[in-house]
Amino acid sequence: MNGYPHSSNLRIPTLSELPLPLRLTLALFLLSVGIGYISALVQLHFQHASPGALLPSPEDAVRVFHGAVDEKPKSKIEQLLPEDYQGKKMNGQGQMTAAFFKRSEDYSEAITERARELAKKQGVKKPDKALKEAAQAEVDRERDGERLAMIAWVRSGAKETEYKDDNFPLPPDLSQLTITRQMLVEQNGEIAEPRAVKIQTLFQQRCATCHQDGGEAQNFPLTNYAEIKKYAAVKTSEGMSLEKLAQTTHVHLLGFSMLYGLTGLILALSSYPRLVRIVLCPLPLLAQIVDISFWWLARLPEPQGPMFARCIVYSGAVVAVGLLLHIVLSLFNLFRVKGWLILVLLFAAAGYAGHEAKMRVIDPFIAQEKSTNTGEK
Numbered sequence: 001m002n003g004y005p006h007s008s009n010l011r012i013p014t015l016s017e018l019p020l021p022l023r024l025t026l027a028l029f030l031l032s033v034g035i036g037y038i039s040a041l042v043q044l045h046f047q048h049a050s051p052g053a054l055l056p057s058p059e060d061a062v063r064v065f066h067g068a069v070d071e072k073p074k075s076k077i078e079q080l081l082p083e084d085y086q087g088k089k090m091n092g093q094g095q096m097t098a099a100f101f102k103r104s105e106d107y108s109e110a111i112t113e114r115a116r117e118l119a120k121k122q123g124v125k126k127p128d129k130a131l132k133e134a135a136q137a138e139v140d141r142e143r144d145g146e147r148l149a150m151i152a153w154v155r156s157g158a159k160e161t162e163y164k165d166d167n168f169p170l171p172p173d174l175s176q177l178t179i180t181r182q183m184l185v186e187q188n189g190e191i192a193e194p195r196a197v198k199i200q201t202l203f204q205q206r207c208a209t210c211h212q213d214g215g216e217a218q219n220f221p222l223t224n225y226a227e228i229k230k231y232a233a234v235k236t237s238e239g240m241s242l243e244k245l246a247q248t249t250h251v252h253l254l255g256f257s258m259l260y261g262l263t264g265l266i267l268a269l270s271s272y273p274r275l276v277r278i279v280l281c282p283l284p285l286l287a288q289i290v291d292i293s294f295w296w297l298a299r300l301p302e303p304q305g306p307m308f309a310r311c312i313v314y315s316g317a318v319v320a321v322g323l324l325l326h327i328v329l330s331l332f333n334l335f336r337v338k339g340w341l342i343l344v345l346l347f348a349a350a351g352y353a354g355h356e357a358k359m360r361v362i363d364p365f366i367a368q369e370k371s372t373n374t375g376e377k
């Protein structure tokens with residue numbers, strides 16, 4: 001035909017027709033990519049998954065790529081002072097609410113003292129169990145008032161003069177707040193009206209006990225206004241910085257494209273039906289482009305942004321499954337029966353090793369991670 005060789009003369013050999021050295025090299029390349037991808041998943045776990053979960057969930061993706069949703073921007077101090085603090089560790093990611101209760105120096109004394117007062121009022125000699133419980137309920141209510149006052153001060157802008165004067169006038173909605181008497185500003189021995197809270201004293205007695213030299217949290221001192229102010233600034237928890245996003249984008253597009261391109265080319269040379277190859281070979285590359293577009297679209301305002309962020313988990317899964325199919329299908333197509341036997345044995349061994357690793361290492365690790373992050377202190 002026109003002097004050109006017939007197209008069948010240009011027929012590209014399929015994988016199994018390639019010389020053995022080439023096939024062995026390709027096989028080991030595919031295995032290396034597989035192992036490399038597993039370690040990338042391990043990194044993904046450490047970077048973005050919630051404690052106790054193997055891989056990031058759609059909600060993790062929202063947090064990472066879009067930033068916190070349904071959450072008013074809060075200062076670090078407010079974040080660490082939730083009403084419900086049971087089961088959260090007392091650290092920088094957990095809570096500091098316990099500082100007003102059982103982790104305050106005078107908590108049990110305050111309850112004993114109150115129980116005695118209640119007993120005296122009722123004319124009984126020794127407070128019984130019910131009185132002790134009533135005393136604890138009263139003290140708890142007052143201590144929670146301290147917590148609310150601290151949050152109110154931080155929310156109102158954490159003013160320096162109020163701290164220096166140890167006098168924070170309570171906002172109107174808290175003017176009748178139940179709070180520990182000693183924390184209220186006094187005038188001639190009476191509670192000053194309108195009510196104001198000794199905000200500096202509050203920080204000193206409830207926080208500085210640990211947050212000062214020699215204390216449990218001495219590396220994060222809270223002993224003066226400047227030190228406290230740092231944690232009083234309101235911050236929205238934003239998603240990934242633009243700089244980091246641009247960086248991961250090019251790392252993925254340039255680096256991973258090479259990998260997916262090569263594994264795709266290998267599968268393209270297989271003897272699987274044309275349609276299978278047309279769909280599967282370019283799939284990880286296509287899914288990666290979609291995935292990365294979602295990363296950027298996740299920055300849109302609500303409700304679109306979080307929606308795209310959630311999709312990242314699924315587009316990412318398509319990339320992973322596509323790559324897995326490239327590897328497994330190509331490996332089987334590279335060899336004939338004898339080779340398959342080796343591959344089946346290899347995958348069985350990998351499956352066994354994976355199962356053992358899950359039972360002995362991964363599951364205990366995940367369980368431990370979960371308990372140290374949410375467990376009781």
Ligand code: HEC
Pocket residue numbers: 076077080090091092096099100103104203206207208209210211216217219220222231
């Ligand atoms: C019983 C000891 C204790 C008390 C009382 C206490 N904290 Fe903490 N705080 C800690 C520990 C421990 C950490 C974790 C320190 C670390 O990461 O090494 C911490 C961490 C913090 C952090 C995060 C520091 C950072 O940059 O990571 C803030 C903010 C904080 N506490 C605020 C407070 C406030 C406000 C109070 C008073 C209501 C308070 N703490 C009372 C023990 C305490």
